[in-house]
Amino acid sequence: MSSLQPGLGAAHASSRAAILDLIRAAGTISRVELTRATGFTAATISTVVRRLIDDGLVVEAGRAESTGGKPRMLLELEPYARFAVGVHLDHAGITYVIANLGGAIVARWRRPGAGSDDPREVVARIAAEIRATVARVGVDPQRVLGLGVVSPGPISPRTGMTLTPPVMQAWTEFPLAAALEDATGLPVLLDNDATAAAIGEYWSGGITASAFAALYMGTGIGSGIIVDGTVFRGASSNAGEIGHICVDLDGPECWCGSAGCIEALAGPVAVVAAAREAGIELPGRGASEDFATIARAAARGEEAPLRVLRRSARYVGVAAQTLANVLDLELVVLTGPSFAIAGSLYVPEVEARLAQSFFARGNHTVRVAISSNAPEAAAVGGAALVLQSELTPRQAGMRMSVDRALEMPSGV
Numbered sequence: 001m002s003s004l005q006p007g008l009g010a011a012h013a014s015s016r017a018a019i020l021d022l023i024r025a026a027g028t029i030s031r032v033e034l035t036r037a038t039g040f041t042a043a044t045i046s047t048v049v050r051r052l053i054d055d056g057l058v059v060e061a062g063r064a065e066s067t068g069g070k071p072r073m074l075l076e077l078e079p080y081a082r083f084a085v086g087v088h089l090d091h092a093g094i095t096y097v098i099a100n101l102g103g104a105i106v107a108r109w110r111r112p113g114a115g116s117d118d119p120r121e122v123v124a125r126i127a128a129e130i131r132a133t134v135a136r137v138g139v140d141p142q143r144v145l146g147l148g149v150v151s152p153g154p155i156s157p158r159t160g161m162t163l164t165p166p167v168m169q170a171w172t173e174f175p176l177a178a179a180l181e182d183a184t185g186l187p188v189l190l191d192n193d194a195t196a197a198a199i200g201e202y203w204s205g206g207i208t209a210s211a212f213a214a215l216y217m218g219t220g221i222g223s224g225i226i227v228d229g230t231v232f233r234g235a236s237s238n239a240g241e242i243g244h245i246c247v248d249l250d251g252p253e254c255w256c257g258s259a260g261c262i263e264a265l266a267g268p269v270a271v272v273a274a275a276r277e278a279g280i281e282l283p284g285r286g287a288s289e290d291f292a293t294i295a296r297a298a299a300r301g302e303e304a305p306l307r308v309l310r311r312s313a314r315y316v317g318v319a320a321q322t323l324a325n326v327l328d329l330e331l332v333v334l335t336g337p338s339f340a341i342a343g344s345l346y347v348p349e350v351e352a353r354l355a356q357s358f359f360a361r362g363n364h365t366v367r368v369a370i371s372s373n374a375p376e377a378a379a380v381g382g383a384a385l386v387l388q389s390e391l392t393p394r395q396a397g398m399r400m401s402v403d404r405a406l407e408m409p410s411g412v
Contacts, residue, residue: 015040019048019058023077024102028061030072049075056081057101077102081209083144086200087132087184087383088193089122089151089176091168092219092288092337096129098139100385103204107137108376113230117172117198126184140400144387146187148382149180152220154238189385194240196381197226197335198293199231201371203384206234209367212331213323215242216377217338219287221263223323224381232327242319243267256412266315266340274308288337317353324366325359331367338398340374 015038022037024028029037034045052058059078062073079102091113098107111129114122134141151171152164177188193200201207207226209313214224221243232239238383243263244256253269264270268291275282275294277380282290292345299307320332332350334343347368354366369398373380 015044016048016052019045019078019153020052023058023075025050028074028076030064030074032072034075035351042331043046051123053061059166079104081143083139084146084148084383084386085134086148086187086196086374086379086384086386087126087130087146087150088196088378088382089126089149089192090168090284091115094122094124094129094380095364096124096133097202097376097379098133098137099380101387103384103387105380105383107133108137108379110376111135113322114168114171116170119171121128123176123179123183126180128187130184137235140155144186146189146386147180147184148189148191148196149176150191150378150382150385151176152193152218152222154236154241155192156236170187170313172244172343187386189382189389191240191382191385192222192240192379193218193336193378194222195231195233196223196385198226198240198333198373198381199376199388200377200381200384201335202226202229202335203388204380207331207333209289209330211327211329212318212333213240213329214321214333214335214371214377215239215320215339216336217267217316217334218336218378219338221267221319222314223319225323225327242323245319245322247315247318262315262319266312266319267397271308271312274311275305278304280308291338292341295345297344298342308347309342310349313349320350320366320368321353321357325356328360329366330364331369333369333371335371335377339376343374345371358404367387 002316002349006070019034022034030237031045033050033300035042056078058075061074061076064074065071080100081101084099086097086099093110093113095110096108099105112149129371135162136143152339158169160174164172186218193311194214194216197216199215216222216224223240223242244254244261246260247257247262248260252264268287271294272282272287272290280294282293284290293360294305294308298309302342316398323329324332334346347370351368355361358366371377
């Protein structure tokens, strides 16, 4: 089975990982600055850096300008030393990315979704897609660290999806990680799509907020939460299921078994149903495409689609407010395929809700932004999950801000 350990929160705080992460985050940094930032001895820094250079993960990038003494040698990450593959498995589509060690995307593509196909057939298709694309973009397979696979939650590391929407019933309890490891020969990590999206945003989006949530909408609604650089996971790594908070005790039944959930009232399936009730003509090609049709019509200013989406956006605003109140967030990032299409229509409603109802609004505001990677956010997060899990510190308090760390006196 995989040598990778699931999640950012596991104990993994080696000097090698801490140093590599600081080099990655800084861009360029000297050994002296690493000593000040980490509190490790100069000898430890020298030994670890030499091994990182020998492994091809770090290179010397020239000398800094002299400040009176001998100019310091600068270090930087070698981004093409390692790669990770991210896969977002969903009924509507399967999205793939290949990311390098620095978090840059070197390939991204999308294929038909799982649909009603047998899971074993889909696994074979995923493995073939990965092999073909790794070869096509010229990545050495030996430099691929692993595969991060994300899907709608809840997720179990051993049995994959433990509770699935009606359209993905065949995947319930399917041993996804083991099947993909056998098919690809790569270590596999599983996570839910919303948490993965938050990890990807943190890894590649330049997030500086100490507490932020990625509010994710694909075919459903969820969230991923990161506090002080560490993912908040909960007892079974399924925290953040904001779409399944009840906001109407007498509301419609939800596929999760509850009623009146935010997802049942505001998710793409609910939006499509409300649009049909309002007499809006839709192509009937599935919730994702019909939702996109509604969003395009609303963007053109058509009144009925606007009303339907604004109602959904108000419930999403309640989801954002709930997260912000419980976690005292600084930032909410809207991400996922549905927000990639309609995010600009949701942002004003979410901002208004937070401005009026966020409990700590007298102390600070909560910023709302749309992810730059929204269409493939979950797949980006899958790749980032592998990079983080293999290469960076994941123990609470070890993930440092470079700017803050470089101000620390030597020996701290």
